[in-house]
Amino acid sequence: MNRPLRLGVNIDHVATIRNARGGDHPDPVRAAEIVASVGGDGITAHLREDRRHIRDADLKRIQEATDLPLNLEMAATEEMLEIALRHMPHAACIVPEKREERTTEGGLDAAGQHNTLAPIVWKLRDRGIRVSLFIEADERQLDAALKLGAEVVEFHTGEYAHAHLDGESEKVARELKRISDMAALAAKNGIEPHAGHGLTYENVQPIAAIPQIAELNIGHYLVGEAVFVGLEQAVRHMRELMDDAR
Numbered sequence: 273m274n275r276p277l278r279l280g281v282n283i284d285h286v287a288t289i290r291n292a293r294g295g296d297h298p299d300p301v302r303a304a305e306i307v308a309s310v311g312g313d314g315i316t317a318h319l320r321e322d323r324r325h326i327r328d329a330d331l332k333r334i335q336e337a338t339d340l341p342l343n344l345e346m347a348a349t350e351e352m353l354e355i356a357l358r359h360m361p362h363a364a365c366i367v368p369e370k371r372e373e374r375t376t377e378g379g380l381d382a383a384g385q386h387n388t389l390a391p392i393v394w395k396l397r398d399r400g401i402r403v404s405l406f407i408e409a410d411e412r413q414l415d416a417a418l419k420l421g422a423e424v425v426e427f428h429t430g431e432y433a434h435a436h437l438d439g440e441s442e443k444v445a446r447e448l449k450r451i452s453d454m455a456a457l458a459a460k461n462g463i464e465p466h467a468g469h470g471l472t473y474e475n476v477q478p479i480a481a482i483p484q485i486a487e488l489n490i491g492h493y494l495v496g497e498a499v500f501v502g503l504e505q506a507v508r509h510m511r512e513l514m515d516d517a518r
């Protein structure tokens with residue numbers, strides 16, 4: 273039997289809408305409460321350096337409002353490390369970040385940044401925070417994650433999602449194989465594989481069907497869909513699609 277697949281809901285873009293008017297509505301904390309009420313397995317929030325969506329004060333409020341595990345996405349900086357150690361999320365997912373990017377464009381270069389990442393991973397792990405590295409499904413990066421002692425890798429599914437949207441079926445198949453092969457290799461080496469970025473109702477099932485993948489983190493699409501059907505229904509439907517694919 274396949275292992276269960278968790279759904280982590282990224283609520284960043286509830287905060288994007290809130291910030292557009294500078295007030296406090298819609299509140300990402302209310303989104304987190306709804307996710308908890310419909311059986312979501314976790315909350316993901318990316319505290320960007322420029323604070324374009326989630327802000328520092330949101331983290332504590334999210335943690336106080338629900339018992340769901342918080343997966344804090346963060347750049348590998350001293351500032352973010354200090355914030356993570358202060359808030360003690362369940363997991364910290366280290367992501368690459370460029371201030372000018374529209375969204376996270378690729379995976380972390382865990383292989384090229386070993387010396388920068390090692391002390392951060394060590395300090396997080398030392399305090400009992402589960403460390404995840406957001407990487408491309410690539411053997412060199414996976415090997416680097418192993419050397420760094422990460423407990424989790426989250427495979428960046430952005431290329432897969434783009435290819436799916438553009439109807440490039442050969443590329444979709446290539447990307448899927450890459451993610452599936454690396455998920456198997458990660459699991460064999462004792463690292464828990466997750467996946468996320470750009471997942472939608474239309475493209476989630478082949479990723480959800482990869483048996484070793486333990487968690488999907490999905491945000492932008494769910495928040496967009498929530499505008500039409502409500503967050504509760506959007507999360508429920510995503511959950512159904514994931515379960516059916518399993």
Ligand SMILES: CC(=O)[C@@H](O)[C@H](O)COP(=O)(O)O
Pocket residue numbers: 282284318320345367374375376406468469491
């Ligand atoms: C790492 C990742 O994929 C998410 O954090 C995503 O990046 C959030 O949305 P933005 O990239 O729009 O900040």
Ligand SMILES: NCC(=O)COP(=O)(O)O
Pocket residue numbers: 282316426467468469470471489490491492493
């Ligand atoms: N780590 C991926 C994530 O949290 C959500 O990405 P997206 O669904 O907002 O593209």
